[in-house]
Amino acid sequence: MGLVDRLLSGDRRAAAQLVTLMEDGGPPAREAVAALYPHTGHAHIVGVTGSPGTGKSTLVYELAKEFRSRDKTVGIVAVDPTSPFSGGALLGDRIRMQKLSTDEGIFIRSMASRGQLGGLARATGDAIKVLDAFGRDIVMVETVGAGQSEVEIARAAHTVIVVDAPGLGDDIQAIKAGLFEIADIFVVNKADREGADRTLLTLRMMLDMGEGSRERGWRPPLVKTVALQGEGSALVADAVEQHLAHLKESGQLHIRSMRLAEEELRRILGQELLSRLLDEIREEQWEFLTKEVAERELDPYTAADNLLASFFQATAGVDERRGYES
Numbered sequence: 001m002g003l004v005d006r007l008l009s010g011d012r013r014a015a016a017q018l019v020t021l022m023e024d025g026g027p028p029a030r031e032a033v034a035a036l037y038p039h040t041g042h043a044h045i046v047g048v049t050g051s052p053g054t055g056k057s058t059l060v061y062e063l064a065k066e067f068r069s070r071d072k073t074v075g076i077v078a079v080d081p082t083s084p085f086s087g088g089a090l091l092g093d094r095i096r097m098q099k100l101s102t103d104e105g106i107f108i109r110s111m112a113s114r115g116q117l118g119g120l121a122r123a124t125g126d127a128i129k130v131l132d133a134f135g136r137d138i139v140m141v142e143t144v145g146a147g148q149s150e151v152e153i154a155r156a157a158h159t160v161i162v163v164d165a166p167g168l169g170d171d172i173q174a175i176k177a178g179l180f181e182i183a184d185i186f187v188v189n190k191a192d193r194e195g196a197d198r199t200l201l202t203l204r205m206m207l208d209m210g211e212g213s214r215e216r217g218w219r220p221p222l223v224k225t226v227a228l229q230g231e232g233s234a235l236v237a238d239a240v241e242q243h244l245a246h247l248k249e250s251g252q253l254h255i256r257s258m259r260l261a262e263e264e265l266r267r268i269l270g271q272e273l274l275s276r277l278l279d280e281i282r283e284e285q286w287e288f289l290t291k292e293v294a295e296r297e298l299d300p301y302t303a304a305d306n307l308l309a310s311f312f313q314a315t316a317g318v319d320e321r322r323g324y325e326s
Ligand SMILES: Nc1nc2c(ncn2[C@@H]2O[C@H](COP(=O)(O)OP(=O)(O)OP(=O)(O)O)[C@@H](O)[C@H]2O)c(=O)[nH]1
Pocket: 051, 052, 053, 054, 055, 056, 057, 058, 059, 080, 081, 082, 083, 084, 085, 086, 087, 089, 092, 144, 189, 190, 191, 192, 193, 225, 226, 227, 228, 229
C-alpha cells in the first residue's frame, strides 16, 4: 500500500512519514499532495500565534485535551516550537507532547524551519493537508508571531487565536507585527501574573477603536487564561467552536476558503515561475546582467524585464515546437 493509502486508512506512521516528505519538498511531496488533496477540506484549521513565550504551546496542549474531551480528534503542527526567548521551554514542550502522544486521537508534529524562500509556509501548508486528509477534526498550528512567513502561516487558518500575556513590556508592541488584524480570538494568558487586566484593557480599547475584527458580524472575544493550570481553556475552545459556527452561518467559511485557495495558488505560482525562470537563465546572461546592474550600465528593473522577455520568448519557442510535432 502506498503512503497516502496508508494515511487514509489511519496509519499514524504514514502520517509522520508524509509530513517529513512535505518538509523535504520536491516532486515526491507534490505527488503526495496531488493524491491526498481530494481528501482534505474537512478539518477546522486553527492558527495559534503571538509573541515568543506568551504560552502558546501550553495553551495548545490544554486545548488539545479540551477538544479530546469533546470527542474531537486533534492534529498539532508546531512551527519552530522554541524561540530563543523562552529558552528552557523545549523540555517542557517535550514532556507535554509525550503525555499527549499516548492518545491516538492526538497527532503532534513540529516542523523544522529550514529558512529557504517560502519553504516554511509551503511545508507547513502541506503538513496541514496531511493531517486534514488523516481525518483530524481540528488541526492547530502554533507559530511565533514574529516575521512575515509566520504571520502568513497563521493567516492561512479558519480561526486565528492571538495569545498575549502581561509582562512583555509594551502591550501594544507585543501585538504589533500585523497580529492584531488577523485575530479572531484574543487570549490573555498568564492571568495569574500582575498586569493581566491592563493587557486585557489595552486590547479591549483597541477593539473598541475598531481596529482588527477582520469580519463583519464577529467581534473577536477576549479570553483570560492561566494555561499552566488549564484555567480558561474550555472558554477558548468554546470561542473556537463559536467562530466556526459563525463562519458557516454567515457564509464566510466559503469566502475564506476561496481567499485561502487563491493566496496559496498565487504563492505557488510565484515560486514556480521564479524557479523555472532561474532554471532557464544561462549563467553568462546572469553574470552579464548582474555586472551591468552593479556598474550602473542598466537599472535593475530593466534588467529584470530583459530576463522576463527572454524567458517568455524561450518558453513560447518550446510551445511552438510542440505544436509542430503534434
Ligand atoms: N505564570 C504563568 N506561566 C505560564 C502560563 N502559561 C505558560 N506559562 C509559562 O510560560 C513559559 C512559556 O510557555 P510556552 O507555552 O512554552 O510559551 P510559547 O508561547 O509556546 O513559547 P515559544 O514557543 O517559545 O514562543 C513557560 O515557562 C510556561 O510554563 C500561565 O498561565 N501562567
